[in-house]
Amino acid sequence: MMPAAKGWTKWLVRNFESCSNETEIIMYRCHVIYVIMRGEPIQIGEMIARSIKR
Template identity: 85%
Template sequence: MMPTAKGCAKWLVRNFESCSNKTEIIMSRCHVIYAIMRGEPIQ
């Protein structure tokens, strides 16, 4: 994975940790990280 994508993924994980709905956070996090790894635009 590119260093920029890793940085973005870590930043997103830290921001999602402060939310309350854990299931929604986990799914969002997985989608975002998967999109970053594939180089797709994040929706």
């Protein structure tokens, strides 16, 4: 994984998708990181709601 993608992944897990294993890269996180790296808009509200449901 590229260093920039690793940085975004850490930020994502620590702020929105918290879990006990930060190194676990699930498909949803891969899609979010892909969108961020492409510069496309992301739905922060949807991410927060998704993390609350867990």
